[in-house]
Amino acid sequence: MKWGTMRSPADRPDLRVRPRIWIGIAVVVGYVALVSITQHLSGVPYPDLGDNGSTLFRGVGISLILGAIALTVVTTLLGWWRPAIREQHRATSRWPVIAPALMTVLMLLNLIGTDWGAYDLSFFAASLVLLLVGFTEEIATRGLLVTALRSRLGEGWVWFLSSLAFGLMHYVNVLSGQDFGRTSFQVLSAFLFGTVLYILRRITGTLVWAMVLHALWDFAVFATGKGHPASFTGMGGLELLIGAFALIAVWWVIRGSNERLAETPALSSQPR
Secondary structure (H helix, E strand, O other): OOOOOOOOOOOOOOOOOOOOHHHHHHHHHHHHHHHHHHHHHHOOOHHHOOOOHHHHHHHHHHHHHHHHHHHHHHHHHHOOHHHHHEOOOOOOOOHHHHHHHHHHHHHHHHHHHOOHHHOOHHHHHHHHHHHHHHHHHHHHHHHHHHHHHOOOOOHHHHHHHHHHHHHHHHHHHHHHOOOHHHHHHHHHHHHHHHHHHHHHHHHHOEOHHHHHHHHHHHHHHHHOOOOOOOOOOOOHHHHHHHHHHHHHHHHHHHOOOOOOOOOOOOHHHOOO
């Protein structure tokens, strides 16, 4: 496993701003702050988000829309779209894709077992906005933060720190009224899920599929909280087991990888 800081020979003159770790951290912190402040200003407590379409849109939807716009602008200004979305090299070991495949099965079971009759049109429309979380949280953590971390660190640290940041950012839910103990469990689950999504990025060579799985997973989990879902939904124990499996499988994804970005001047400073 490469935990070191060896320089990659890759040349990336297409970047407008040279990747730096502090930039990636600032992006994640800024995104969390924007979402947290927007949700706080909505006046909707976390436990009441799913009451109806109005509370869901005001409490979550608006913050995700603003977050998506902000991250799109930031990524464009940095010129990091390509490294944020695409891998330089796909992982050579493909069998760890079992982890995201199993998560996909659980997600589909949640969707199948959802009590869709409990949804009215406004609530369903508002809940669709939740799909944006796949873009916002992935581009912030496994996109821009990963790009920043790869400017200095080996891939082992890139996986660990990006997944850790993804988990810790969920502590913001405490500020919205969620119980600390429940939030801590959510943070652990998010770290494990982040590992699954990291594996998916490395194996497919793109962040897009991680965005899709993340969006559908969060939507499916939220959907099962409405009405009277089937008994086979909400299998959190299996989710943790898959996450534990991912912690083992990720070693094969990282082993021998070198996704380091060369420390070259930004595009704007290159001679023309």
